[in-house]
Amino acid sequence: MSNKEFLKKLYFLQDLDLLIQQVEDPQYTEKTGLQVSPDKVEELKRKRKEIAQELRKANPMMYQRYEMLRRKYGRGITRVVNRMCTNCFAALPASIIPTDEKIITCPNCSIILIWLE
Amino acid sequence: MLKELLREDRIILDMKAETKEEALKELIDVLDLPDDKKEILFKSLMQREILGSTGIGKGIAIPHSRSIVVDNITLVVGISKKGVDFEALDGKPVHLFFMLIATPNDPSMKYLSALGSIARVSRSIVGEGEIKTDFSSPKEVVDYILSHDHE
Numbered sequence: 001m002s003n004k005e006f007l008k009k010l011y012f013l014q015d016l017d018l019l020i021q022q023v024e025d026p027q028y029t030e031k032t033g034l035q036v037s038p039d040k041v042e043e044l045k046r047k048r049k050e051i052a053q054e055l056r057k058a059n060p061m062m063y064q065r066y067e068m069l070r071r072k073y074g075r076g077i078t079r080v081v082n083r084m085c086t087n088c089f090a091a092l093p094a095s096i097i098p099t100d101e102k103i104i105t106c107p108n109c110s111i112i113l114i115w116l117e
Numbered sequence: 118m119l120k121e122l123l124r125e126d127r128i129i130l131d132m133k134a135e136t137k138e139e140a141l142k143e144l145i146d147v148l149d150l151p152d153d154k155k156e157i158l159f160k161s162l163m164q165r166e167i168l169g170s171t172g173i174g175k176g177i178a179i180p181h182s183r184s185i186v187v188d189n190i191t192l193v194v195g196i197s198k199k200g201v202d203f204e205a206l207d208g209k210p211v212h213l214f215f216m217l218i219a220t221p222n223d224p225s226m227k228y229l230s231a232l233g234s235i236a237r238v239s240r241s242i243v244g245e246g247e248i249k250t251d252f253s254s255p256k257e258v259v260d261y262i263l264s265h266d267h268e
Binding site for chain 2: 018
């Protein structure tokens with residue numbers, strides 16, 4: 001799996017993580033009245049597991065970092081906007097240039113970075 | 118809350134969509150995002166729909182998601198005169214869409230509050246009977262929605 005594909009799959013995984021977190025929050029149903037099917041949530045969790053296994057196999061170190069950061073910040077990957085990390089809002093040093101050659105992490109907060117300008 | 122989120126340039130007066138997929142794409146198009154971001158957002162919204170339709174019934178749908186593609190909490194309102202088959206809970210076509218997108222990190226809980234406000238406004242609108250779909254300007258839509266926002 002190329003780095004580009006890995007990152008694309010990783011932020012899809014994060015979307016799934018955020019969705020699962022959202023629908024399992026008791027306040028969600030309380031405030032919105034929206035219902036979700038528990039069977040479908042379980043199905044989504046199975047899908048999440050499959051993608052996670054694929055990512056773990058492709059790049060164990062980066063996947064582990066994602067999980068560690070997710071526990072710490074609630075997410076493991078974030079966008080770079082105007083050369084700034086949108087997790088810790090630190091400006092990135094000029095030496096950091098977007099490339100497909102390697103996966104880049106924030107030198108300040110360690111989060112995995114993606115450029116989606 | 119809704120007053121801050123409603124923007125006249127993010128209102129569609131007469132949606133062309135006929136299906137759920139087309140409706141989401143039409144709503145996303147308002148955001149003027151590059152194609153790769155549109156695709157991410159569409160996938161994210163569809164993923165939520167798989168868990169259960171956000172078509173809450175009586176002609177209203179609230180598609181929503183957190184997504185990496187937006188920088189701020191974002192609301193798009195769409196009106197469909199003919200109605201869209203959105204696989205709503207009551208099977209009725211949807212005429213009024215509130216698409217809400219939030220950033221992945223939402224420390225102020227703005228997202229849940231906004232969803233709550235939209236749900237409350239929706240209940241007030243359907244309580245009135247028929248949903249109004251004939252608007253001559255986005256401002257009229259904003260006024261219509263805000264007239265149902267009794268916090």
